[in-house]
Amino acid sequence: MSVLEIRSAAPEDAADIAAVVRESWLDANKNLIPVDSQRALTNSRSLSAFVAGEWNSIHIALVDGEIVGTVGVNPAGVIWMLYVLPAYQGCGVGSALYDAAIGTIKSTGQRKALLEVLAANENAVAFYRARGWVPEGRRTEHIPGFRFRRERESPAD
Numbered sequence: 001m002s003v004l005e006i007r008s009a010a011p012e013d014a015a016d017i018a019a020v021v022r023e024s025w026l027d028a029n030k031n032l033i034p035v036d037s038q039r040a041l042t043n044s045r046s047l048s049a050f051v052a053g054e055w056n057s058i059h060i061a062l063v064d065g066e067i068v069g070t071v072g073v074n075p076a077g078v079i080w081m082l083y084v085l086p087a088y089q090g091c092g093v094g095s096a097l098y099d100a101a102i103g104t105i106k107s108t109g110q111r112k113a114l115l116e117v118l119a120a121n122e123n124a125v126a127f128y129r130a131r132g133w134v135p136e137g138r139r140t141e142h143i144p145g146f147r148f149r150r151e152r153e154s155p156a157d
């Protein structure tokens with residue numbers, strides 16, 4: 001039987017976390033964003049450097065010791081970078097990471113949580129709606145050759 005562990009990230013996890021984000025992001029957006037734009041946005045080295053600078057606000061999920069998912073929470077109560085490797089989705093890993101993120105927000109006394117999700121990412125939107133999040137606004141973002149809409153979401157209660 002597999003063992004799921006959620007723990008805080010460490011600086012040396014940066015490259016593995018970036019690899020998880022890259023694979024999960026590319027899979028989730030393969031039908032939404034043109035291939036050239038996808039590549040430009042998921043450059044492994046810059047992603048790894050970014051994660052290395054943020055490691056102390058990141059949680060990771062490990063299955064049998066392998067990093068399979070990640071989530072970040074910033075001091076303003078914003079949940080970001082909730083990603084699970086495609087092969088491990090639908091097994092409760094995302095829920096466990098989400099619970100860890102909410103736990104972090106509550107433990108810092110934040111009364112407000114926020115996140116942004118691609119409006120077209122129906123799986124992720126459904127995941128948050130099932131947990132009581134509601135749309136709070138929208139913004140349009142431009143990436144090379146593409147324009148897309150993001151939903152701002154916050155918990156209903």
Ligand SMILES: CC(C)(COP(=O)(O)OP(=O)(O)OC[C@H]1O[C@@H](n2cnc3c(N)ncnc32)[C@H](O)[C@@H]1OP(=O)(O)O)[C@@H](O)C(=O)NCCC(=O)NCCS
Binds near residue numbers: 088090094116127
């Ligand atoms: C959204 C995501 C983090 C959920 O993680 P997960 O490990 O699959 O989630 P769980 O196994 O805990 O399942 C949670 C729920 O999502 C649903 N779900 C997850 N993946 C699904 C899929 N591919 N298709 C349909 N439903 C799915 C489950 O049915 C479950 O339903 P519930 O909310 O009623 O319990 C994961 O699918 C993912 O990494 N997606 C790609 C990256 C992404 O879009 N991240 C969000 C960016 S804002």
